[in-house]
Amino acid sequence: MESQTLPYVALAMTIAFAVFIAMAILVLNRLLGPRRTNAVKGGPFECGSDPIDSPRKRLNVRFYAVAIFFVVFDIEAVFLFPWAVNYRELLASPVFGAIALVEIVVFLGVLAIGLWYVWGKGALDWAFDGPAPRRDHG
Amino acid sequence: MPTLTIDGREITVEPGTRIIEAADRLGIDIPRFCYHPGLPVAGNCRMCLVDTNRSPKPVASCWDPCQEGHVVTTNSPRILEARRSVLEYILLNHPVDCPICDQAGECELQDLYFAHDHQASRHPFHKHHKDKARVLGPQIVYDAERCINCTRCIRVCEEVAKAPQLVQVQRGERAYIDVFPGTQLDHPYSMCTADVCPVGALTTRDFRFKCRAWLTHGIQTVCGECSRGCGIRADVYRNEVQRLVPRHNPDVNQYWACDHGRLAYHRFETGRVAAVRIGGATTDYAKGVREVAEALPGAALRGVAVVLTPWMTDEDAWAVVTAIRSVAPGATFAVGGAAPGAADEVLVLADKNPNRNGLARVLADLAVTPVALDEIVAQAPALGALIVFGAEHAKAEALAGALARVPLSIVLAALEGPLTAAARFVFPSTSPYETDGTWVNEQGVVQRVRRAVQPAGDVRDFAVWASDLADRLGQPLPAPARASGGNP
C-alpha cells in the first residue's frame, strides 16, 4: 500500500477505536445499571415544578443570526488557509509577494466591512430588544 | 351644678359627683385601688390622693364630692410623692411573686408600681407570711399575702350579690379577708370578687394557672346563658376560650356576670357534633348539603316543618326561613328552646334562651306565624321533612320521636343529644363563641355576638348552611345573608 494512504488507515482505526470506546461505556452502563422508572421520574427536570411549555417550539431568532454569521465568517476563514500556507513562498518573488500582501489587505478589508456592517446593525448585540433594565440601587 | 377645675381643665358635674368620677370623665388618670365605679366608696387605700384649694392636706378624690370653685391638682410633686409613699407602704409585705401570680399582666398594683414607685424594697426585714392558696369557695382561691385589703370583694358580695359572705378579720398589717367559720363563698356571683380584686389575691379556680393574661386576646361578645344577654369578654389563646369575664354594659349588666354564665363555655368543650353524618355515617359537608338539596323538594310535597331555636342569631333565623321557604313555601315553623329555669333579682332571668325576643321579631318581619311545638310533633307521621335547629330544646325526647317518624329528618346542632341520635342528617353547627350575629335580649337591647374562636372542620353557622343549601337549590339568598359571615 502506498504511504499516501497509510495515515488514513490509521485514522480509520482511531475512529473505530473511539466509536468502540464510546459505545462500550454506554452499552456497558445500560447492562449494569438498574432500570426503574415512574411518571414523576420521567418528567423533565424543572426544579420540582411542572414545565409550562414544551422546549420544542420556535426559538429566539438570535440563535439563527449567530448560525448565519458563523457560516459566513467561517467560509471566509477557510479562504484564508491556502493563502497562509503559500504566503511565504509567494513573498519569495517580488511580484507575487506584493500581490499576496495587497490581496490579503483587501480581503481582510472586505471582511472588516462586513463585520462593521453587522455590528452597526446591532446584530451582534445579544440583548437588543427594549430599553436597558432600570438599575435601582436602593 | 358645681363647676370645678381639675389640672387646669374645667368641668361641670351633677351635685354629689366625686372628684375621681369627674377626673375620669375628663380622661385624667387618678390611680386607685379601693374605688370601683360600681361599688360604694370605702376610701381606704389612699392611692387616689389629690390636692384641692379647699384643704391644706391631700384629700381622697374617691370620697370628696365636687364643689363649686374647686381647684384640683392631680400631678403636683407632693401628690406624686404621696402616691409613691402609699405604694411603698402597700408593697411593704407584698410577696412580689408576679411569676406565679395569675394577675400578672393585668394587675393594677404591678402597673402602678411601674408608673409611680419603681424602686427596690427598702424593707430590711423578713416579710410577713400569711396564708397562700386558701380555698374560699367552689370558684375562688385567696392569697392573703398578695391582698392589699381594699375591700372591693366584700362590697361586691354585699352590694351586688346581696350575699354578705366575706369579711375582713384582724387589723393593720395582719388584716385579711375570710369567710365566716363553717361557710364558704358560694353565692352565684362569687367570681365577680376576682374581677374587682386589683391584685392577685382572689383568683378564680377556673382560670388559675391555666394561661397568662398577656397571652390572651379578648373578644367582646354576649353571654347566651339567659335572656339577660350580659356583655362578656371571651379571652382566647390558641383558638381556645380560656375564660369569660364580664364587660361593662350600663344598659344590661353593669360590671357583673353570674358564675354560671362565666363557666358556660366548658359546655362546648366536649360532646360536640364533630362531622356531618348521613344515617350515622360520617361524610363531608358538601355531600351532606347536596343530598339535602336533592331530597328536600320531594319532601316539600308532603310538607316541611322546621323547629327554630331562640339561640340562633337574627341573621341565622332570616337566612334559614328564607332558604327553606324558597323550596317549601308552605313550611310550618315552630320555636323551641330551653326550658325556663331559676331567676334572681340581680341578673339571672328565668328564660334561658338568649334571643327569643330577636327571633320573634325576625319571624314577624318575614310574616311567619310560628305554630306550637306539640303541633309539629303530632303532625310528624304525615310530614315529608322535619328540620330541627339546635340541641337545647326542652321537649327533646318528643322531638326525637317525631324525627324518627319523618322520612327526611335533619338536625343542625353544636352538641350531641337525643335529637342528633334520632335524625338521619346531622350537621355540626357553631357554638355561641364561634358564631357572629345579633341577639336581642329580653329588655329589647340589640347586641352583637362576635366570633371568638374559629370553628373546626365542617362546623358551620346556620346561616352559612342555609345559604349553601339555597345555592344548591338554585335560589341563592339575597346579598345581606351572605354578609352575615361564617366559614368560607
Next chain:
Amino acid sequence: MTLTFVLLTLAKIVGFILVFCVILAAILTWVERKMSSIIQDRIGPNRAEILGIRAFGLFHPIADMIKSFTKEDFVPAGANRIMFFLAPAFALIPTLVVFAVVPFGPGDLVIANLDSGMLFVFAIMGFGIYGVTLGGWASASNFAMLGALRGAAQMVSYEVSMGLNVVGIFAVFGTVSLTQIVGAQGHLLWGWLPMWGIVVQPLGFVLFLVAAMAENKRAPFDLPEGESEIIGYFVEYSAMGFATFMLSEFIEIVVIACIAATLFFGGWQIPWLDPTGTAGGWITVAQVAFFAFKVLFLCWFQMLIRWTVPRFRYDQVMSLGWKVLLPLSLANILVTAVVLALVA
C-alpha cells in the same frame, strides 16, 4: 499495509489516546476537585480508599467510574430515545479522534500524519457541537434545550475566532500539517531564540487559548452548563451518559493542551536539542516526556484560569467572541502579513 503497521498503530492508539489522554482526563477530574479545594484552602476529596490506603483521594475517579457504570441510565419520558442514547457518544468520539493527528514525539510518533493536520482538527472539533445540541434537544426539557442552544451558539461563535487566529501560525510556518509545524519550531530565531509559536504569535496564542476554552464550555465560559441556574444540556442525563459528557469535557482539556503545545510551544521540541528529531534513543524519550510535561502544564494552566475567573454573562460571552476576539484575530492576520512581507 503490513501487520506491523497495524500493530504499531494500535500500540500508538492505546498508548497515546487510551493510556495517556483518557487516563489523564480521568485524573484531571480528581485534579480539578483537588486543585479547587487547595486554592480555596480546603482539603478536597480524600475519602475513597482501597485497603485503608487513601492516596490523597486518587481513587475517587475509580469510585466515580464504578458509580457511573452501576447507576440507572435513565431516559426521560418525553425524550427521543435513540438520540438521547447517542448524544454522549457524539460528544466523546470527536475529542478522541482529534488525537490521531497530534505528534507526541519526533518522527513516526504520531498516529496519522495527515497533511491537512490542523484543518482536520477543526473539522473534528466542530463535531463536538452535535453532542451538545442533540443531548439538549433529545432531552425534551426546557433547561436542557436552553443549555444546548447556548452551547451551540457559543461554540460556533468561537469556532470562527479560533479558525482565524491560527492563520498567523500557518502563515509563519507555511503549512497546516502539525508534524511540519512542530518541526519548523525547532528553528532558532537570531541564532538563539527557539521559534516557538508563542514567540512569533503571542497575541495569537492568547486569542487561541481564550477561544479554545470558550469552545470547551469551561468556566468562565460555562454558560451552556451554568450549574447554578440551568444545569445545562445534560440536565436529564444520569450515570454514564452524564459521565461521558463530563469525560469528553475533560478530554477536551487535554486536546486543547495538546494542540496549544503543538502550535505554540514546539510540540515535542526541547530547545536547542535535536531539532530534527532524528537522534533516537533517550533523547526521543526525553522529547516525548517534554511534550507530556507541556501538556500537563497547559492542563494545569487551564484549571488555574477556571478557578480564578468568575462566570461571564451570556451576552458578554457573545460580545467577547464577536466584538473582541474576531476583530483582534483579523488584526493579527494583517499584522502578521505585513511583518512577514517586511522580513522577506
Next chain:
Amino acid sequence: MVKVKVVERPPADLVVQSWLPELWKGMKVTGRHFFVNLLTQKGIVTSQYPEVKRVYPPRTRGKHRLMRREDGSVRCVACFMCSTACPADCIRIVAGQRDDENEKFPVVFEVDFIKCVFCGMCEEACPCDAIRLDSGVHRAPAYTRKDELNGKEDLLSLGSLSVARQGGDLK
C-alpha cells in the same frame, strides 16, 4: 450612626478592560494559594469532621436544661415568661399546683427542638434561673417529629443540681 464605607468602582480603562493584567493578578492569588497549600498545607482550614471534632466555645447555646433547686425539685415556676419571650413559640407549659411556698410548677414543660432557634431569649426571660442553654449538648437530629419534643424529664436530665438563688440577688 451607621458608618458607610464608600468603595470606589475600579477604573474602567483599557488596562482593566483588556482583562489580561487583571487576570494575571487573579491568577497570582489563586496560584499563591495553590502552591502554598500544596507544599505546606498552611492555609487549609478543613477539619476531618467525624474523626476530628471542634470544641464548642464555652458560651455555645446547646440544648436547654431545666435546673433543680437544692432540694431537687424543679426550679421552674411555670410563669410562661420563656414561652412568651420565645420567638419560635417552641415552649409548651402546663402549670400545676404544689403545696410549698413556690406554689406553681410545670406539669408539662416541652421544648420543640424542631422549632427552637437557640436564641437564648428563654434563658434571659427566666426570673428563676430555671432554664439554661449551657448544656453543651448539640441538638441531634431525630427520625420523627415526636422525638424532637423534649419533655420535662429529658430537660431535667441535662440539668445538674443548681445552687443559683431564685430571683437573683438584689443587693
